[in-house]
Amino acid sequence: MTNEDAFQWSSAGISVVGKIRTINEDAFADLPDTGLWVVADGMGGHDAGDFASQAIVESLKQIGPQRRLSAFIDEVEDRLLRVNQALVEEADKREEPTTIGSTVVAILAVQNYCACLWAGDSRAYRLRDGLMQPVSQDHSQVEEMIEQGLLLREDAESHPAANVITRAVGAAEELFVDVKLVELQDGDRFLLCSDGLYKEVSEPEIAQHMQRGSCQDICNDLVALALERGSRDNVTVVAIDFNKVK
Numbered sequence: 001m002t003n004e005d006a007f008q009w010s011s012a013g014i015s016v017v018g019k020i021r022t023i024n025e026d027a028f029a030d031l032p033d034t035g036l037w038v039v040a041d042g043m044g045g046h047d048a049g050d051f052a053s054q055a056i057v058e059s060l061k062q063i064g065p066q067r068r069l070s071a072f073i074d075e076v077e078d079r080l081l082r083v084n085q086a087l088v089e090e091a092d093k094r095e096e097p098t099t100i101g102s103t104v105v106a107i108l109a110v111q112n113y114c115a116c117l118w119a120g121d122s123r124a125y126r127l128r129d130g131l132m133q134p135v136s137q138d139h140s141q142v143e144e145m146i147e148q149g150l151l152l153r154e155d156a157e158s159h160p161a162a163n164v165i166t167r168a169v170g171a172a173e174e175l176f177v178d179v180k181l182v183e184l185q186d187g188d189r190f191l192l193c194s195d196g197l198y199k200e201v202s203e204p205e206i207a208q209h210m211q212r213g214s215c216q217d218i219c220n221d222l223v224a225l226a227l228e229r230g231s232r233d234n235v236t237v238v239a240i241d242f243n244k245v246k
């Protein structure tokens with residue numbers, strides 16, 4: 001896909017159920033023609049988590065290519081708010097009290113800019129000039145504790161609250177989506193993933209894999225590594241390359 005500002009992009013994505021779970025509550029969208037990439041990680045068990053993540057992805061898939069990034073962001077946010085309301089209403093109809101929710105992380109690209117939108121602990125990383133950095137910041141209890149100086153980052157994964165997220169689509173009547181704008185540079189590579197990846201594969205290892213191969217290679221290799229280590233959760237990875245047209 002080539003856009004008006006002489007950037008082109010390529011991408012790939014893969015999602016697997018893992019070694020322990022019986023259903024895949026993750027969903028993803030790899031839509032280079034639209035300039036849109038999404039990972040959603042559902043919660044609530046069968047007929048809830050997968051329902052929620054699919055609802056997000058199916059709604060966002062309906063968006064066509066956009067000429068203005070601001071309009072693109074507004075459209076994605078509006079659709080996430082509508083899905084949030086629909087999931088809250090669906091949960092209220094169920095006989096048993098339940099939450100039908102899902103994390104979401106998305107990259108939207110127009111011309112030489114992209115935006116990252118997220119709610120929850122599915123993540124976005126960017127590799128630029130050989131250095132991988134997080135683009136998103138988890139909406140989680142342990143992340144809040146780290147920010148407050150109550151917990152060291154290296155102790156976060158083993159903390160009893162490691163799986164407690166503080167924001168998700170469908171989790172509450174009001175949804176707040178974080179947005180970060182990034183001016184693209186030639187050779188930028190982005191990775192979106194559900195927590196099933198980084199629970200099994202460390203950030204230094206993710207960074208190593210991001211520096212070699214194609215987008216498809218990265219997705220295949222990271223998922224294979226997570227599976228090799230037991231894959232306690234569903235694993236979803238989407239990789240995107242941005243390059244200036246020569």
